Amino acid sequence: MSELKVIPLRPRGGGTGAAGAGLAEAEATDEINASEMRREHEDRLHRQEELIEKIEPAKLIEMLYQMILIRRFEEKAAEAYTLGKIGGFCHLYIGQEAVAVGSIAALRPDDYVMTSYRDHGHAIARGTSPDEVMAELFGRAGGCSAGKGGSMHLFDRDTNFLGGHAIVGGQIPLATGVAFASKYKGTGQVSVVYFGEAAVNQGVFHESLNMAQLWKLPCVYVCENNQYGMGTSLARAMSQQDVSQKACAYGLASEFVDGMDVLAVYDATCRAAERARKESLPSLLEVRTYRFMGHSMSDPGNYRTRAEIEKHQERDPVKVLAASLKNKGIADDAKIKEIEDRVRTEVERAVKFADESPEPAPEELFTHVYANPINVTGKP
């Protein structure tokens, strides 16, 4: 019997800057190579500045504003959680802002967006007001899910944001079905679904990709590879860690994207959305990112080192975009301060709105559970 040969895949280097994770590896690389980091940082700035030329300045400023809004919103949510204003689980998006902001900026307003429980950033980037998101976190009637979903189950029909899903990978087949519906109705809408790299080990990921390519569905699968599923590093949980290569098994187009560069995410999503809209074909984007906070608010964080986190914070996507915009003369310090001031006011207003919003009425327990049954009695 011939020996099974495993062909090594393309290397992860090339300035992506996010390769490798896990405590064992982190311990080995705790020694920070400052000159390598500086080179990576300069590479990223250089690549961003090339992309800037192709994008309208107003759009670039909007992306910076949205990333800062999500960052400050999440910091406020963490504060509210520790004050006991938010119950249940709460998963923050700090560090990953470039993924939701860059990809959603590439969509049409009527496209569909679905994600996991780490959903505050996606809902805000999609256009749900921070007031309604904060009120939902507080479990109040003014929340986007009427206070009955909480942090993990944001939903907004007005923006075609179809959740907020707590079952790891659960949203992947749902988005595939939504893409089928768009194709069937011929609406030209694209479905975009976000999930963590741990969801890639779920059967539904593979079943969905197979079906989407077989039936040529307009779906963009965005794997937000933040390199950890709770406290387990990718290296400890996945035999083949090159997620973008998994598309090969089903013949899908795929790309590996730097998730700390909002413009790289925007650029790749534009290509994938166009492929979906014009050719009705799915794509897989593996977007390498990193969460700066714990898995949830109750994470002791003993599976990675502070040095590892700080290494990734050097590539903070908000700082990278702000620096690129300054270098290109699109935003100066005064403009950035103006954005920060506007965001501070909006986030404070969101907390006030949530605080003042009432609790859902007791009878709301019975609404939104089942579709209203058909009255077959003939009586009103």
Ligand SMILES: Cc1ncc(C[n+]2csc(CCOP(=O)(O)OP(=O)(O)O)c2C)c(N)n1
């Ligand atoms: C089917 C299922 N199994 C286990 C869990 C418990 N769980 C919640 S989050 C999580 C880790 C998921 O990690 P990843 O998909 O990488 O997303 P991230 O949290 O990094 O955004 C697990 C195992 C769950 N919610 N659903």
Ligand SMILES: [Mg+2]
């Ligand atoms: Mg993860």
